[in-house]
Amino acid sequence: MSGGDAGPRLRLAELVAALSLGVDLGFGQPMEHVLRQCLIALRLAERIGLDDEERVAVYYTALLVNVGCHSDAHEQAKWFGDDIALKAGKYRYEQRSLAGAVAAVRLIGSGNPPLHRFRVGLEFALGGFxxxxxxxSGHAALATSLAGRLGLPDSVRRAVAASYEQWDGRGWPGEVKGEAVPIASRLAQLAEFTEVAHRVGGTAAATALAERRAGSQFDPRLVAVLCRDADAVLGELDEVHTWEAVIAAEPALGVWLGGEQFERALLAVADFVDLKSPYTLGHARAVADLVDAAAAGLGLAEDQRTQLRRAALLHGLGRLGxxxxxxxKPGPLGTGERERVRLQPYLTERMLCQSPTLAPLGAIAVQHRERLDGSGYPRGLTAPAISRGARILGTADAYRSMIEPRPHRDALTAPQAAAELRAEAAAGRLDAEAVTSVLAAAGHRVPRRTTGPAGLTGREVDVLRLLARGLSNKAIASRLVISPKTARNHVEHIYAKIDTSNRAGACLFALEHGLLPQAEAATE
Structure with missing residues (x-):
């Protein structure tokens, strides 16, 4: 399963491990919880003598076990207020226990007025359980579907499908029990819960939990293996570099993806992330298509287009957190809620930064909410620090978001969205070139413009000529009848396109490319 196409190749383990970091956040756990549970499961697998093929199933089942749990976060939030707080309770109570049910009921309608909570509670009593x-039950089915789209073997799909089954048969969907539950499912579930117990209370807490649930939730034979060698199985989890340890521990030779396989895997992950809300269904793939068409219109090289499209597919991963x-939320966000939203691009970057192949995509994605005037997030970057690719991605994301419905507004029409983008460009927040290219790619009529060397627009050539002749931004603005801020933005775009940072470099570029006719230069 390796792509033969030229260009970067992706190790599948890195993509699944990156996705697992978002799953961690979605369960209110620190990043690398899932990676640590994968290491625990593999250590147990080694002790019971599983072969390479069986350990492949253990490896990917441990990484994918909860990947489908965000797919109905919309419904979870409807019932319980905060879907992440609800899922975090999974590790506090035994499965199907009365205490767990009571804790969930207490969350019903949380964050809303008493009357609303009463109404939601009544609805839940009638059919919510x-x-x-x-x-x-559906979470395991969705995780199985993702495993299939990623091209993982049948052994992984069977194990993921049974990942919520229990030894005593009281799991979900409750179709198998005991030895009929795949060994990879049993190992992944034991590792998942003991990782949390060990992180919170140490080895003694982990073994106590395992022994307490042996014969009900967990396979008693596996519990005995864990408790017999607990220090070795659970040891050094805090000392090892978890990401590197998990990637290195992939059984057999590893699965590499290139070309179309790379693209299909990213698309599969993007689609699953977009399931988190009905308002974002298909958002990532639509943005990626728009970005690709806009980049083609701008004449970007094939490798640049590919990288930008892939960054677009992954730009929303941080939403999982x-x-x-x-x-x-249908109403306005509070200050704290807005701050959580502002973290989303940062979380995306954090999820991707440890993979050498995915990190460059994260570097583009993290900037897609930045704005040229510094009003964006997460870092408040200004024009010189925002890459050209991120400007195109940010514009495409903004356009698609406008024409999609959101809980607080209906979808804008295409002309309305185009007007909004043009207004953002005029205000100096979005890149004018990116806006024009995205609108053209979306089918809007845009003014025809000639393109100069290095992709300079006609207006940028005009600014470059004046800049090279020593005029200040204010003087350039006066000469071209534009605002000083717009002139400054043009200068910053020019510097970025011709890869210089000063007027001398701009002068040389203008001379080398014949942008300063001799007659015009002689008048000064």
Whole structure:
């Protein structure tokens, strides 16, 4: 399973491990919880003598076990207010226990006025428990679907499908029990819960939890293996570099993706992330298509287009770390909620930065909400620090978001969205070139413009000529009848396109490319 196309190749383990970091956040756990549970599961697998093929199933099941749990976050937030707070309770109580049910009921309608909570509670009493049961059963089915789209073997798909089954048969969907539950499923579940217990209370807490649930949730034979060698199985989890340890521990020779396989894997992950809210279904793939067409219109090289499209597919990964109580809120966001939203691009970068192949995509994605005037987030960058690719991605994301419905507004029409983008460019927040290219790619009529060397627009050539002749931004603005701020933005765009940072470099570029006719230069 390796791509033969030229260009960067992606190790599948890195993509799944990066996705697992978002799953961590979606369960209110620190990043690398899933990676640590994968290491625990592999250590147990080694002790019971599983072969390479069986350990492949253990490896990917441990990484994918909860990947489907964000797919109905919208419904979870509807019932319980904060879907992340709800899922975090998974590790506090035994499965299907009365204490766990009581804790969930206490969350019903949280964050809303008493009357609303009463109404939601009444609806939940009439059918909510059954709906939640169906949700949990559906999580494993969705994870199985993702495993299939990623091209993982049947052994992984079978194990992921049974990842919520229990030894005593009281799991989800409750179709198998005991030895009929795949060994990879049993190992992944034991590793998941003992990782949390060990992180919170140490080895003694982890073994106590395992022994308490042996014969009910967990396979008693596996619990015995864990408790017999607990220090070795659970040891050094805090000392090892978890990411590198998990990637290096992939059984057999590893799975590499190139070309179309790379693209299909990213698309599969993007589609699953977009399931988090009904308002974002298909958003990433639509943005990627728009970005690719805009980049082609600008004449970007094929490798640049490919990298930008891939960054577009992954730009929303950080949404997994923000509750749907925020994403799906119909009213205005509070200050704290806005701050959580502002973290989303940063979380995306953090999820991708440890993979040598994915890190460059994260470097583009993290800037897609930045704005040229410094009003964006997460870092408040200004024009010189925002890459050209991020400007195109940010514009395409803004356009698609406008024409999609959101909980607080209806979808804008295409002409309305185009007008909004042009206004943002005129105000100096979005890149004018990116706006024009995105609108053209979306089918809007845009003014024809000639393109100069290095992709300079006609207006940028005019500014460059004046800049090279020593005029200040204010003087350039006066000569061209534009605002000083717009002139400054043009200068910054020119410097970025011709790869210089000063007027002398701009002068040389203008001379080398014949942009200063001799007659015009002689008049000065």
């Amino acid at each position: 059954h709906e939640v049961d169906r949700m949990i 923000v509750s749907n109580a925020i994403w799906d």
